[in-house]
Each structure stands twice: as structure tokens, then as C-alpha cells.
Amino acid sequence: MTPAAPPTRRPGGRTARIRAQVLDAVRAELGEHGYDGLTMDAVAARAGVHRATVYRRWGDVGGLLADVLDAAGDDDWQPPDTASLKGDLAALNHEIQAALTAQPPIVAALIAASFRSEKADHAQRRLWEDRYARCEIIVSRAVRRGELPPRTDARRLLIAATAPLYHQLVLLRTPPDPHLPDHAARTAALAASAGAFADDQGG
Template sequence: MTDPTDLTAPRPDRRPGGRTARVRARVLDAVRAELTESGHEGLTMEGVATRAGVHRTTVYRRWRDVGGLLADVIDAAGETDWRPPDTGSLRGDLTALNQEIQESLVVRPSFAVALMAASFHSEQAARAQTRLWADRYAQCEVLVERAVARGELPARDADARSLLIAATAPLYHQLVLLRADPDPRLPERAAAAAVLAAAAGAFSGRREEST
């Protein structure tokens, strides 16, 4: 199963095949490698072209600038056939999702940090990242829908996105912000806390008007 946040691995291209697809794959692999090794500050069009073995004119013509490269790396992550976990329970689904996230952040944490930092320096990359996360959250809303159907959550409007953010945020806080060692218990603990809060109505879509 492919982690929704894992942008590090080569991606199968859904666009037309042939030389164009091969060049794109090589260039995006080079971008990932450059980000991992040097961060977004060290990412250059020339460096990517050299690593990819592609003439820099080709890179400039297709991607125009570093922002275009970053945006395409992020867009490529959205082209996978990833599906949310289906373990039979909301707690199990969220735990499995968190385990995937933790694994991806542990494998190449410098890449994740570099890409997040890059989005603050490139409006094009920031827009691509917003699109990717919106798509992933939309895909994962089925976890909440199944939980309601099973009777695990109250049969009322649930704010699925808020629940998903609450369940997964501790992983990013621990591994990306604090850069702490991975805790094998954290994926389940974070999932359990979110499920308890959801069962208590913390993520109900209804909002009480303040008096």
C-alpha cells in the first residue's frame, strides 16, 4: 500500500508513455534526490538536469523554473492508485494510515522537511501541495463514512477532515517539527485519541452558536 504522503519513490506516470514519460520520471527522481541531499536551498535547474542526464534546455522548456519542478513532484504523488486502509474499524484504519505516514517520514525525513520548506518559497509548489492534501483528505473521508455505517460514530454530520487531521497531526509534530525519534506506539495512540474524541462528538459538523 502506498503512503499518501510519500513523495520519495518513483511514480508510475499516467500520462502518455514513451520518451516524454521517461524523461519526466528521470527528472522527478533527480528532484527528489537533490531535495534529500541539499534541501530546497540547493535545488537548481542545472543540478537536476545533470543528475537526470537530461539537457538543461529540456528541463527549462518543460518546467520553466524550480517552482515548476517542485509542483510536478507533488502532482506526481497524486497520480498513484493509493487507497485508504480498510481494517474493519475506524481505530484500525487510522492506525494503519498513521503507520504508513510514520514509515514514510522515517525513511527519508530530510526530503519531507525540504519539500514542506520549499512550499513556502514557491507559490506554484504551495498550490500543488494544497491540491494534493485536499485530494488525500477527500479520499480518506470514506474511513469516517464506514465508521458511521458500522455504528462506531454517532449518526450525525461528522467533520471528517477535522477528525483526520486530529488523528494524523501528532505524527508530523513528532517527526517533522520536533525531529524526534519515531515512537512505535504513536500511530495507535494518536488514532485511539481521535476515535475517542469523535465518539464524544468533538468533530460534529454542527456548530453551536455562541450565546
């Protein structure tokens, strides 16, 4: 679920290399200074790329942030496979908690930026949608193992399992609770086994 992946390999030519340099610079500037300190000029300088290139290709800070988020989704990330629903959700939650509390706080800064920039907002929502869609395999595996009823609402279950982490860390901004990833996973798995997310329970 980590929106900001570490710098990836750099295939392709000059265009791909410039993009990688610029996006690395955006992440670094964002981690150091947050949204308020992020400027096109600082990114260009840090990346060692002409300012004109950065303006032409990304337009503004929102364009840079959106491209960082889009690049984060352009990977082969798959949710953990631990052979149990509770284990998969717990491992997923540990990844989320690690990303949200990482230093420098790039993921947290990107989420905060999504309240400021419409382009970042759209890109952040695309990324979350993509991540949650990939995570649905956690639920279909659990159904296949007979852990869950066949018509379980995967998205609702995944939201229930992961929402407490986002709520505590992003909105309530309480110190990270090391037990919460496991606890929220266990709670959601327990409710799911009891049929709380079976489709015919809507409403």
C-alpha cells in the same frame, strides 16, 4: 499519505519518459542536498536530459517541486482498510510517520520547500487536500459500521487524528515517538465515538 511516491512505471513515449527521469532526479537531489542544493542544472545532469528541455518545461526549481508533488498525487493510493475506525486511523498514522521520517528525507524536504516556493506551496496544499479527501472514506465506513454518528465531520476528525504527528515531526521536530501513531489514532477515535465530531456540535 506519502507525497513522494516511489518511481512509477513509465507508460507513454518520450515525453513521459523524460518527465519520469527528471522527477526521479529531483527527488534524488532533494533527498541528498535539500532545497538549498537543488538546481536546474544538477537535475538536468542527473536525469541525463538537456538543460534547455528542463528550463523550457519546468521553468524553475519551484516548477520542478510542484511537478513532483503533482505526480505524487497522481496515483491510486487509498487509505488502509482494517475494519475499525481506530485501526484505520492508526494504519494511516503509521504511513504518515514513516513518510515523514524516511531516509532520504524527501517528504520532509518537500514540506520545507513549500515554505520557500509559491509553486511548491500550492502543489503541497493540493496534495494534502486530495489525500484528506480520499481519507474521508475511513469515516464513512465507520459511520456505516455504526461506530460513529451519521453526521460526523470527517475532515475535522481526520485532522485531529493526524495533526499530532505533523506537529511533532515537522514543527516541533522532536524525535519520532513510536507510540504516537497508535496513540493519536486511539485518542481521535475515542473522542469521535463520544460524539466530538458530530456536526451539530460545531462551535
